[in-house]
Amino acid sequence: MRNETGPTQTARTTAESAPTSPTTPASASIAAMNQAIEERAARNRQRISAFFQWLLPPLFGLMLFTAIWAIISYQSEGLPGPIPTWHAAVTLFSDPFYNNGPNDMGIGWNILNSLERVGLGFGMAAVLGIPLGFIIGRFAFASRMAAPIIGMLRPVSPLAWLPIGLLVFKAADPAAIWVIFISAIWPMIINTAVGVSKVPEDYMNVARVLKLSEWKIATRILFPFVLPYMMTGVRLSIGVAWLVIVAAEMLTGGVGIGFWVWDEWNNLNVEHIIIAIFVVGIVGLLLEQVLTMIARRFSYE
Known part of the structure; x- marks a missing residue:
């Protein structure tokens, strides 16, 4: 076998024997710094992209809604467009808490009065509804007994x-709270009953082995498991309560956002009615978002 030598073999030998430049601490530090800068820039690009993905679809939706509204208002004689409504809103919210008597109050006072009624009715519903849900979900006899009543x-x-409510309480405020x-x-x-019914049977077997009382079963086993279901029910209930109060106040009168809408209709202030629709929607959205964030804190997902 012949040992071949030539330019290629000589170049390879020279390249292998050539000394490599040593890596100094300064060059390693610069490389690490450059890598950190690149990673930070990539994270910033991801944040910016996520922000625009979060912002642009709702923004385009609002722009489309405003354009459709403007077209409809242009073709309809009695419906104000976005620009007149905006000017009316600026004037309206320049002094939202004026008070010239029971039937002439700013929109801020009307919203607060409606929120107060919603809070009272919603709070009483939670105090009674959540324990009832635990009982119905825990005991089969109670579930069968309550099923036809709830279904009806x-x-x-x-x-x-x-x-x-008007017949029993003889006043508008308690009647509106009763409806809520x-x-x-x-x-x-x-939702509470459904959560209790989905507690794994192994949990209940452990409770029976440990001979826990019903109070300890409810507080140490059922409550932690049922809490996400319960918070879902609370979130749905606040949406229903805020939806109902507007209609109830239109019929009962007094001070409240529903009565304010009806009063503005009687005065033919259509811009104010549209503003009230947006206000009711924004307040309802904020209430639901707050409860959704609270519910996520108690979710296992």
Whole structure:
């Protein structure tokens, strides 16, 4: 076998024997710094991209909605467009808390009064509905007993309860709170009961082995597991309560955003009615977002 030598073999030998430049601490530090800068820039690009993905679709939706609104208002004689409504909103919110008597108050006072009624009715529904949900989900006899009552009363329109409230309480405020209560209680009862019924049987077997009391079963086993279901019911209930109060106040009168809308209709202030629609929607959205964030803190996902 012949040992071949030539230019190629000589070049390879020279390249292999050539000394490599040593890596100094300064060059390693510069390389690490450059890598950190590149990673930070990549994270910033991802954040900017995520921000625009979060912002642009709702922004385009609002622009499309405003354009459709402007076209419809241009073709309709009585419907104000976005620009007149905006000017009316600027004037309206320049002094939202003026008070010239019970029937002439700023929109801020009306919103606060509506929120107060919603808070009272919603709070009473939570105090009664959540324990009832635990009982219905825990005991089969209670579930069978409550099923026909819930199935019959839950589909009833909330405003159908208003005459009963006026008859029993003899006043508009308690009647409106009663309507909120009876409308908001069903999601809390149903979601809490569903959560209790889905507790794994192994948990209950451990409770029986340890001979835990019903109170300890409810507080140490059921409550931590059911909490996400319960918070879902609470979130749904607040949406129903805020939806109902506007209609109830239109019928009962007094101070509140529903009565304010009806009063503006009687005065033919259509711009104010449109503003009230946006205000009601924004307040409802904020209430639901707050409860959604709270519910996520208790979610296992």
